Amino acid sequence: MNAVVVIGVGNRYREDDGVGPAVLDALSAAMVSSSARLVELDGEPARVVDAWTGAELAIVVDAQRSDRVPAGTVCRLEVGVDDGVLGASPSGAGGSHALGIGAAAALGHAVGRMPARLVVFAVEGATFGHGEALSEPVRRAVADVSASIRDEIGGTG
Amino acid sequence: MTHRSPASRTLKVDAIARVEGEGAMFVEIRDGEVHDVQLRIYEPPRFFEAFLRGRRFTExxxxxxxxxxxxxxxxxMSAxxxxxAACGVTIDGQLLELRRLLYCGEWIESHALHIYLLHAPDFLGYDNAxxxxxxxxxIVxxxxxxxxxxxxxxxxxxxxAIHPVNVRVGGFYRVPTRRELAPLRERLLWALDAARQTVSWVAGFDFPDFTHALELVALHDADGYAVLGGRLVSTRGLDIAAEEFDAHIAEEHVAHSTALHAHLLERGEYLVGPLARFALNAEQLAPDARDSASAAGLTADERNPFRSIVVRAVEIVHACAEALRIIDAYAPPEHPAEAVEPRAGVGCGWTEAPRGTLWHRYELAADGTILDARIVPPTSQNQPAIEHDLFHFVEANATLDxxxxxxxxxxxxxxxxxxISCATHFLDMRVERT
Incomplete structure (x- = not known):
């Protein structure tokens, strides 16, 4: 088990929702996989919790759609093991598609399976339609997030 | 939003929680009587059948x-x-057993997700898992x-785990060695015990006193608890091959759903899934699963849909026992896949998805190009049964606030x-241009 896991959440075939997997690709090309486990997931909370269980540092990259900041804006959040719910309430209305990293963090916290450190990079997306191409602002953000993650990993152990 | 008056009221849930996908519910009571119930599925249609036209038969x-x-x-597996079937090839032996093992994994994963994270909170007074x-x-x-x-x-x-990549027409791209499967054995022994505990846990829930008289429909296979094929049978005498599906079951579009509703011709709504499988095939469960079912008080006459959670737990026991049996007897097949050559024709196939029977039909050209495709998923088939249950449950419980x-x-x-996401891929779309 690597002490560091980077989890890219998203769907490669839904435009900017694929930013998480795109960051994993960039990290893989930069050979970061030698110092961190790279995991691509759809965001289903139990799978996310499984992926970060036992990690010293878990870094999650996901797309967000707040419509409050320009596309490509990167938000960094750090959640400690004793912090509670991250983001939206997991009990909110809607089916499984409405669940996200907030629900995963709440579940992990409830069953005592949070990483020692959890860092979330949320990238504001512009388009979430069908297709593999990222919008230009999000494509540019991929390089920035990848560099930030390399810095985060470099600061561990 | 909920409105109430002494005799007339409307219950609406705009986004149903703890289901796979996105749907809504609408119940209308007029003058004390149930006037209308709808499971509204509003996810956009996904047109998978149209995507398949023109693709290779291997895709x-x-x-x-x-x-x-x-x-x-x-x-x-259904594909x-x-x-x-269209190409005249039958898979058997260890390749079939590997398919069954893979399917056991899906049943365990899907049923555990539904029992623990989606359904159990209902019975224990929690909003969520x-x-x-x-x-x-x-417990969680x-x-x-x-x-x-x-x-x-x-x-x-x-x-x-998500969208597996090792499955191909004819078998697999690569088959595991015995050594690779060995670590699963210890995990499955733990899982078998955990599954038994799951049955005991859910059997103790407090279930509403409610039964239905729906026709129960599932695959039946003389060789065992049907998963990968067989004939479609029912509690009222249906007994058909995959090629006869269209002659007995019709799909129709209703205005409030982007998923087609299915009906047995001249008989109406029916139910597929764990309750139906158990009612029709309980005697074929693995001994461990039969024992768990018996201890939980389940019989083939079970008709309370709220107790479907117990049947799902029993099916996890069965899947664990089956997976262990397959691993213990496993000998890697000589080839990871049988050769499948295309030919012109039509092929139908079905399997038992965690939620019920899933039917596929493909028409191929001689060169293997797909000319037509149809997919009928279990949730699409169960929609009328769900609305049937809603209608009668509300009718019997109208005094609840x-x-x-x-x-x-x-x-x-x-x-x-x-x-819901599985169900929303119907093909009927009319475009009128002037």
């Missing part, structure tokens, strides 16, 4: 796996069955670990573990 296992992140194996975990962390952890065992089977045999009735109605829907 449906990978394309249709994308229909669902929870039950991709069901789509892959393979149908295409192999996270609140349940706050009070009962060890057991569910998460069970689900993980299912995922591990998918990863080992299928290449990855709005909040209690709305909650119970959501639970009625969750009894079926509906996978």
């Amino acid at each position: 449906p296992p990978d394309i249709t796996a994308r229909i669902c992140g929870i039950c991709p194996v069901a789509y892959q 393979c069955n149908a295409i192999e 996270i609140d349940l975990a706050a009070d009962h962390a060890a 952890e057991r569910g998460l670990q069970l689900k993980k065992v299912g995922n591990e089977i998918l990863e080992l045999v299928g290449g990855r 709005d909040d209690a009735l709305r909650h119970r109605c959501e639970q009625v829907i969750r009894n079926y573990d509906p996978c």
Whole structure:
């Protein structure tokens, strides 16, 4: 088990929702996989919790759609093991598609399976339609997030 | 929003929680009588059948796996069955056993997810699994670990847990060695025990006193609890081959759903899924599963849909026992896949997805090009049965206050573990241009 896991959440075939997997690709090309486990997931909370269980540092990259900041804006959040719910309430209305990293963090916290450190990079997306191409602002953000993650990993152990 | 008056009221849930996908519920009571119930499925149609036209006959296992992140194996297996039927190929022996092992992984993963994270909170007074975990962390952890065992089977045999990549028409791209399967054995022994505990746990829930008289429909296979094929049978004498599906079951579009509704011709709504499988095939369960069912008080006459959660738990016991049996007897097949050559014709195939029977039909050209494709998923078939249950449940419980009735109605829907995203891919779309 690597002490560091980077989890890219998203769907490669839904435009900017694929930013998480795109960051994993960039990290893989930069050979970061030698110092961190790279995991691509759809965001289903139990799978996310499984992926970060036992990690010293878990870094999650996901797309967000707040419509409050320009596309490509990167938000960094750090959640400690004793912090509670991250983001939206997991009990909110809607089916499984409405669940996200907030629900995963709440579940992990409830069953005592949070990483020692959890860092979330949320990238504001512009388009979430069908297709593999990222919008230009999000494509540019991929390089920035990848560099930030390399810095985060470099600061561990 | 809920409105109430002494004799007339409308219950609406705009986004049903703890189901796979996105749907709504509408119940209208007029003058004290149930006037209308609707399971409204509003996810956009996904047109998978149209995507398949013009593609190679080898592509449906990978394309249709994308229909669902929870039950991709069901789509892959039904697609393979149908295409192999069109090409005159039958898969048997260890390749068939590996397919069954992969399917066991999906049943374990999907059923554990539904029982622990989606359905159990209903019976224990929690809004969600996270609140349940706050009070009962060890129980939820057991569910998460069970689900993980299912995922591990998918990863080992299928290449990855979500949308497996190792399945092909004719078999697999690569088959595991005995040594690679060996670590699963210890995990499955733990899972078998955890599954038995799951049956005991859910059997102790407080179930509403409610039964239905729906026709129950499932695959039946003389060789064992049907998963990968067989004939479609029912509690009222249906007994058909996959090629006869169209002659007995019709789909129709209703205005309030982007998923087609299915009916048995001249008979109406019917139910597929765990309750139906158990009613029709209980004697073929693995001995461990039969013992668990017996201890839980389940009989083949069970008709309370709220107790479907107990049947799902029994099916996890069965899947664990089956997976162990397959691993213990496993000898790697000589070739990872049988050769399948295309030919012009039509092939139909079906399997038992976690939520019920999943039927595929493909028409191929001589060169293997797909000319036509049809997919009928279980949730699409169960929609009329869900509305039937809603109607009669509300009728029998109209004295409940709005909040209690709305909650119970959501639970009625969750009894079926509906996978809404699977269901929304119907093809009928009319474009009028002037």
